[in-house]
Amino acid sequence: MSIIYVLIPLAIVLVAIGIAVFFWAVKSNQFEDLERQxxxxLFDDDLPPEEKKLAEERKKQNDRN
Structure with missing residues (x-):
């Protein structure tokens, strides 16, 4: 029975951390454009030249690793 005195505050802290992380993600615009990526x-040719160059650089870096 005494374990409840530990688990309830622990659960409250974990929920508070989860809510804080969610609000941080919303505030930093993590959910603004979910479909573009x-x-x-699928449509790599439609990228602007700057993004195409960045994509090629990232691909080269990933190939090295």
């Missing part, structure tokens, strides 16, 4: 894989 998915489409960019």
């Amino acid at each position: 998915g489409y960019s894989i």
Whole structure:
């Protein structure tokens, strides 16, 4: 029974951390454009020249690793 005195505050702290992380993600615009990255894989030719150059650089870096 005494374990409840530990688990309840622990659960409250974990929920508070989860809520704080969620609000941080919303505040830093993590959920603004959810579909662009998915489409960019399919339609690589539609990227502007700057993004195309960045994509090629990232691909080269990933190939090295």
